[in-house]
Amino acid sequence: MDANEFIKNFAAQFDDTDASEFTLETRFRELDEWSSLNALAILNMISKKYSVVLKPEEMKPTNTVQELFDLVQSKLN
């Protein structure tokens, strides 16, 4: 699983924040446009691109892109 690819896919779920602003350290819940709708889009992206089905509750404890990346990674292993 490629981190840069994951960041790109993650960033595509946001309308107002520029894709270049996203890194593994990004605390996405603190972004102006963050809402539960982005979370749904992200979960859908993860299921499509990585075939990992996460429940919204599983995503809840994650705050950075890295943490979510690790969570998806752990489900793949």
Place this chain on the structure above:
Amino acid sequence: MKAYIKAISYFLPEKVVTNDDLVKEFPEWTVDKIAGKVGVSERHIVSENETAADMATQAAKKLFTEHGIDRSTIDFVLLCTQSPDYYLPTSACLIQNKLGLSTSCGALDFNLGCSGFVYGLSLAKGLIAGGIAKNVLLITAETYSKHIHPKDKGNRTIFGDASAATLVSTDGFASIENFSLGTDGRGAENLIVRKGGLRQPISLNDTVLDESGNLTSSDYLFMNGGEIFNFTAEAVPVLVQETLKKNGLMQNEINLFVFHQANKYMMNYLRKLIDIEPERFYFYLENVGNTVSSTIPIALYEAQQEGKLVGNILLAGFGVGYSWGATVLKMINN
């Protein structure tokens, strides 16, 4: 016999709930942010004694006056609603009487939500193609405000009440082309009002307000946002491709896509998934909200006012059921 849309009008109840009104009720909540995200600034809500059938009657009256339609020519009434006045009789019969329509007119209700307008067009087209009717009054009317718990801030932000009346006839401004329809009842429990039908006639008094302020109750509208999101993301791109195929059209031959106005974020998400340019994708929900089965006819009315109904228009409705449907309208004289 081909079927056409001849005229559309819509009715909104008088009472308006603005985002400021919601902020006052839920000061702890980020109403503006959420409302911006879903793209709704205000929604119209019926008064306590006003029903979907009342709105439907108003919408039809508006259709007759706005377009100079002789009501004696109406020979069929189709009412799409999930908020009927009674179990029985059918609200469409009440409306026939209230409007003073001919007693030789057929009338029936059908229970669908966000896919309802497209299904209504398919039924109306069938009635006309079968030589059963010549002027079908298709009305969509919904009062989700009566199904939503007052503390359910999310759904209160999104949904508005409205009714739209459409005349489907043997001539008109847009011919109704081929349909693609679908159903998956496995999704029934993800968008549901459990109480009030015969499966669960009385309240189970199971209202729960969790620590994040989210409310669940089998007495009121329940929407599993995540599941609905996934369903929509799966079903709608396929629906659009199927509809193009059935109409022998390429995606670039569609001049305007008019989707069910679910919420702005979801619609944009679908637009990007299907790869539709923003200028060919129509939004009209800021001042009305998600009005369920009336979103598409309201959007068509407004798009027509803006001169945006040209060439081929693809309509797609999807939601509660799960139920989905799409068709193409071909504009005449453009």
